[in-house]
Amino acid sequence: MAGSELDDLRAVYEPLTQSVRRLIDVTIRTHADAATVAAVKDRIDCASDELSESMRDGSFGLEHTRGGEPMVWGNVVIGVRNPAAPPLVVHHEPDGRVWAEFTLGAAFEGPPGHVHGGVCAMLLDHVLGATAHKPGKPAVTGTLTTRYRRGTRLSRPLRAEAWIDRIEGAKTFAVGHIADADGVTVEADGVFIHPRNP
Amino acid sequence: MAGSELDDLRAVYEPLTQSVRRLIDVTIRTHADAATVAAVKDRIDCASDELSESMRDGSFGLEHTRGGEPMVWGNVVIGVRNPAAPPLVVHHEPDGRVWAEFTLGAAFEGPPGHVHGGVCAMLLDHVLGATAHKPGKPAVTGTLTTRYRRGTRLSRPLRAEAWIDRIEGAKTFAVGHIADADGVTVEADGVFIHPRNP
Structure with a gap:
């Protein structure tokens, strides 16, 4: 039952991560007054103290369950234990296409009301890379090249998609885009490399 | 005293943001057991409830102090009220060069121990764009193109730098890189546009 160890770990840590994700959002958006903010800050510091009594020395990295299942749970794009990650759930189709559907809130803002162009580049880097x-x-x-057709709005359903254009030796040439209900907002192409000594 | 209104607002909200930033880090790294995690989660939910009693409908966007000073405090790269932002402090030199020095922790991970390539693209998008x-x-x-020379390590002092190559009408062509103590890890070039109706 390798699956159940993964599920058990996820059941412990994913709800905490989701709560912190909501806290990020309200921290940006709150109008709370100075006294309220100071009191909340103290409680968050206590929470951090408690959680840090026993923790990894560095980043999460790549860990495995006792059953050998990989967890990249700290990843800034897909990490189910990273509150700063959207997180993307990346789907792989049998034909090699890769896609993810997601919505980005206040924490991903660049131009007012819009997703930061750099966030689009970050997500496209990950989704195009997932093809390889x-x-x-x-x-x-x-290398990664992103071309911005128009702004990507916050709080709208978005879809990122990528596929392999061609493979040359250790190099995978991938293309893809982010789209909303009205069509593509950002296009990308990239070259992804399998290192000889990963 | 326009400056003091900005300083006062910052003194209220920046410490909270920094506390949530630390909480993101320990949420990823903690080994706390299920009971501890559940108790902490409940306290964080209470904190979020309290902060959300009065808050903006949408994202932070661009707000101004009564004295007219702009605040882009929700921005995912530079926002002093965005716990998911590093945040970068972008410096502008008289000759047009732009730079920022920063260190990225566990929340920015891609390959184990390394900054996600997409995060490098995100930060370079912002720093190159700042030249325009x-x-x-x-x-x-x-458009933005990033070229990865080698991995960028987490928890090392990093410097992003950008400058204008040339300007053609509404288009600014910028170039730049991220470097660590051993030199450049990622290079970028991009075209940034002043929209006719911003």
Whole structure:
């Protein structure tokens, strides 16, 4: 029952992560007065103290369950334990296409009311890279080019999609985009490389 | 005393934001057991409830002090009220060069121990764009290309730097990079556009 160890760990830590994700959002948006903010800050510091009594020395990295299942739970794009991650759930189709559907709130803002162009680049880097990524055979970004057709609005359903254009040796050439209900907002192409010694 | 209103607001909200930033980090790294995590989660939910009693309908956007000073405090890269932002402090030199020095922790992870390539793209988008950005005359990204020379390590002092290559009408062509103590890790070039109707 390897699946259940993963599920158990997830059941412990994912709700906490989601709560912190909501806290990020309200911290940006709150109009609370100075006294309320100071009192809340003290309680958050206590929470952090408690959680940090026993913790990893560095980042989460790549951990495995006792059953050998990989967890990249600290990842800034897909990490289910990273409150700063949207997080994206990346789906792989049999034909090699990769996609994710998501909505981005106040924490991802650039131009007022819009997703930061850099966030679009970050998510496209991950989704395009996912076309090249294989279990135990990671791919790193060589180059990435993003072309912005128009602004991407916050709080709208978005879809990122990518596919392989061609493979040349260790290099995967991928293309893709982010789209909202009215069509593509940002396009990208990139070269992803399987390092000889990952 | 326009400056003091800005300082006063910052003194209220910045410490809370920094506390939530620390909470993001320990949420990723904690080994706390299920009972501790559940208790902490409840306290965080209470904190969020309290902060959300009075808050903005949408994102932070661009607000001004009564004295007219702009605040882009929700911005995912530079926002002093966005716990998910590093946040970058962007410096403008008289010759047009732009730079920021920063360190990225566990919340920005991609490959184990390394900054996510997409985060590098996000920060370079912002820093290159800052060469074109003028108060009241924002610039949006047209295209951005990032080239990865090698991995960028977490928890190391980093410096992002950008400058204008040339200007053609409404288009600013900028170049730049991220470097650590051993040199450049990621290079970028981009085209940033001043929209006719910003």
